[in-house]
Amino acid sequence: MDGHASAVRPAPVEIRGLGYAYGEGELRRPVLRDIDLTIRPGEIVLLTGPSGSGKTTLLTLIGALRAMQEGSCRVLGQELMGASEAQRVQLRRQIGFIFQQHNLLGFLTAQQNVAMAIELDPRTTEAGRLERATAMLAAVGLGDRGASLPSELSGGQRQRVAVARALAGEPGLILADEPTAALDRQSGGEVVRLLRELAKRRGVPILLVTHDPRILDLADRIVSMEDGRIVPTKQAEGVPAA
């Protein structure tokens, strides 16, 4: 929250010396060690690495879904080390999440699902929310499917609704976990390209965990993890800088 004075905009994500372990005592098993990572405004960062390398744990820590143990992690100006549950819940409202599964509420229409992302904002009205949801759906190419239930949509369409939902709340950061894993090649590519395009237009940074080699070219930067540490990688080629 120190953006007032500073001429340089603060990084949306700034991690220093982060460590995390599961279990206690003898069973303690460290999964993240001494992580330093900065995501700059508007940057699209891909996080790759073999399973078990700790990238998902890192994503949940940045997303304020898990309590910090060690180090410092500043997300959208909020220090997460020692943050209370209420502070974390509050921060999550400024983060757009996209999951492997679409996780849409089956009993709500596409439009209502998207509106759920802004229902917690007390300044919005019902009409305003639905209008924004419709506009968001139009932005992902589903302007005419607002009244459809998730069960009436294809896998790719559902994931596009999830993208619309993640973006509807004007998040300061988007976290995505294997968003293409459940999709075929074509619709997976569409969803990620759409996500990238919408995020770029809004200047929202994205941290995307993926195994999918087909979408590596979307990134501004690729961060590889191995055994709980960040290992050096080459800058993605052929991608214009943000």
Place this chain on the structure above:
Amino acid sequence: MNVQAREAPAPPGFLPWAPELTGEAGPPPEPRAPRGRPGAALYLPLRLAWRQLRAEKARLASAIAGVMFACVLVFMQLGFRSALFDSATALLASFRADVFLMHPMTQVSFKPEMLPRVRASQALALPEVQATVPVYLAQATWRNPESGARRAVQLVGFDVEAGVMDFPGLAPLIETLKRPDTMVFDRRSRPEFGPVPKLLAERGPFEVQVANRQMEVVGLIEIGPSFGADGNVVMSETNFRRLVKERQVSQVDLIAIRLVPGADREAAVARLRQVLPPDVTVLGGPDLVKHERDYWESATPIGFIFMFGSIMGLIVGMVIVYQILFSDIASHLKEYATLKAMGYSNFYLGRAVLSAAFILALLGFLPGFALSTFLYDVVGKSTFLPLAMDAPRALAVFGMIFTMCGLAGLLAMRKLRDANPADMF
């Protein structure tokens, strides 16, 4: 226009992809103030709960049926319970006396211990006592005038001229009741006593065998059957003695006392207790009714049985509602976890679960109330018990159903903890 979002926030109508905000990486949005219209904090979870319930019609129907079942069960149990107490005390409640004397060992009016009639005369010693009326109670065998079947009937004998009893229909019959071997019959007695009102209308006064004596039915009054007596017959003191020959005149079952107008009942009761020997209990009118009620409530398991039935109904209903809510959460764990990841608090989702519980309470109560009203009518007609729906009972049952669903909701809410957004990735 270059938007300085931090200095002057963009107008609320701004869409995030408006040209003013695009083109370059914008600042992260302002942290939102967690304030809002207080109604929305309750309405939005409620709406979410309703949309979820509505989506699964079969599940909703079974939940409503469960609540309705509990509702009807509780209504019937409470109805029977109160009908029991009302009818058990109907006879006593219709005495127009201010104070009663009875034997200290008498537990319930249909099994009275006798007390000396002379206490009635002694009570007159007090200036505030206007009149005392000895009442004789007994059960005798009534022979159905049509089929000849026998059944026990409650006999009530007293000085019909004293104006102590207040049974509807009694007043015009007082002169007739002075004739030998006459009596009036309670028209609300169970039908096993025979179609007395019909016969009376067809033939006028007719003879019925009571306790092996031919008695003439000369009219009808209204008291109502109780669990202690299926039917009632009222007659003069003299006729009672002719019918129940083994009864000594000096031994009565109850003494009704009328105070002079304006006398303080409590003071009179206290003075009567002082004046009279300890072989009588002095009770104010309402206290007698309460004494009778207490007997049914505590000395018999009947009151307990109905309470137990109500509680079982509520528990069954609670289990059904809990099951429905629990499985709703369990089958939507991923969605709930997603909502938590989007910034919905446990508290908010808890409110949604409680809202679902209260929606079920309301949706189950309304048809349950309607069905119970209908059943009260049907059952009341066939059992001749005074079953009637009234507002206090409806409110009480609604309160119980509401509490039942609330508890089920609170129990089911614990399942929300399993919706952990950290496991979503």
